[in-house]
Amino acid sequence: GAVVSQHPSRVICKSGTSVKIECRSLDFQATTMFWYRQFPKQSLMLMATSNEGSKATYEQGVEKDKFLINHASLTLSTLTVTSAHPEDSSFYICSATRGRDRGRSLQFFGPGTRLTVL
Amino acid sequence: AQSVTQLDSHVSVSEGTPVLLRCNYSSSYSPSLFWYVQHPNKGLQLLLKYTSAATLVKGINGFEAEFKKSETSFHLTKPSAHMSDAAEYFCVVSGVRNTDKLIFGTGTRLQVFP
Numbered sequence: 001g002a003v004v005s006q007h008p009s010r011v012i013c014k015s016g017t018s019v020k021i022e023c024r025s026l027d028f029q030a031t032t033m034f035w036y037r038q039f040p041k042q043s044l045m046l047m048a049t050s051n052e053g054s055k056a057t058y059e060q061g062v063e064k065d066k067f068l069i070n071h072a073s074l075t076l077s078t079l080t081v082t083s084a085h086p087e088d089s090s091f092y093i094c095s096a097t098r099g100r101d102r103g104r105s106l107q108f109f110g111p112g113t114r115l116t117v118l
Numbered sequence: 119a120q121s122v123t124q125l126d127s128h129v130s131v132s133e134g135t136p137v138l139l140r141c142n143y144s145s146s147y148s149p150s151l152f153w154y155v156q157h158p159n160k161g162l163q164l165l166l167k168y169t170s171a172a173t174l175v176k177g178i179n180g181f182e183a184e185f186k187k188s189e190t191s192f193h194l195t196k197p198s199a200h201m202s203d204a205a206e207y208f209c210v211v212s213g214v215r216n217t218d219k220l221i222f223g224t225g226t227r228l229q230v231f232p
Binding site for chain 1: 154159160161162163164167208213217218219220222223224225227
C-alpha cells in the first residue's frame with residue numbers, strides 16, 4: 001500500500017508555456033502533499049506544502065505565482081509551472097502523508113517528473 | 119533549527135565489503151530520522167526510520183542505522199555491499215515540530231565495484 005504516482009514522468013516544453021504535473025495517492029487518502037524540486041546531482045528542496053481544500057504554504061524563495069499548487073481532493077494535487085523558462089528545468093517530486101499522526105507521519109514519494117524547458 | 123549533514127558526497131566500495139554512509143544531525147527537539155535511497159530516474163524509497171524507539175534500526179535490503187544522541191549521528195551501514203546497492207542515499211531529519219516537513223541532506227553517491 002501507500003503508492004504515489006506522478007504524471008507525466010517526463011515533459012519537454014517550449015519557453016513561455018505552462019506545464020501541469022499531477023500527483024496522486026493511489027490507495028490512501030492524503031491529507032497533506034509536498035512538492036520538492038531536485039537539481040541534477042543535488043538534494044531535494046521543499047517547495048510547498050499542500051493541504052486538501054486549503055491554499056498551499058510555500059517555502060521562502062518559492063514564487064507562488066510561478067508555481068501554482070492545487071489540492072482539489074484527498075487523492076490529487078497538481079503543480080502548474082506557469083510561463084516556464086529554461087531555469088525551471090528540473091526534477092519535480094511529490095510526496096503524500098496519511099496525516100494520522102502529525103509530526104510523525106511517513107511521507108510516501110512519487111517517482112518524479114523531469115521537466116525540460118527549451 | 120533542524121539540519122542534517124552527510125559527510126561524504128561519494129563512497130566507493132567493492133562488492134561484498136561493508137558499507138558506511140555517515141550522517142550527522144542537528145535538532146532542537148527529539149527528531150525523527152530517515153534514510154532514503156534513490157536509484158537513477160526513480161522515486162525515493164525508504165530504507166529505514168528512527169522515531170525514538172530502539173536506537174539500532176534495521177531496514178530493508180540488509181541496511182541498518184544507529185541513532186547516537188551523544189554524537190548526534192545516524193550512520194547507515196550494511197555488512198556486505200551488493201552491486202544493486204549503487205545509488206544515491208539521503209539522510210533526512212524531521213523539520214518543523216508537529217509538522218511532517220522533512221529536511222534532506224545533500225546525498226551520498228554509493229558506487230559498488232565488482
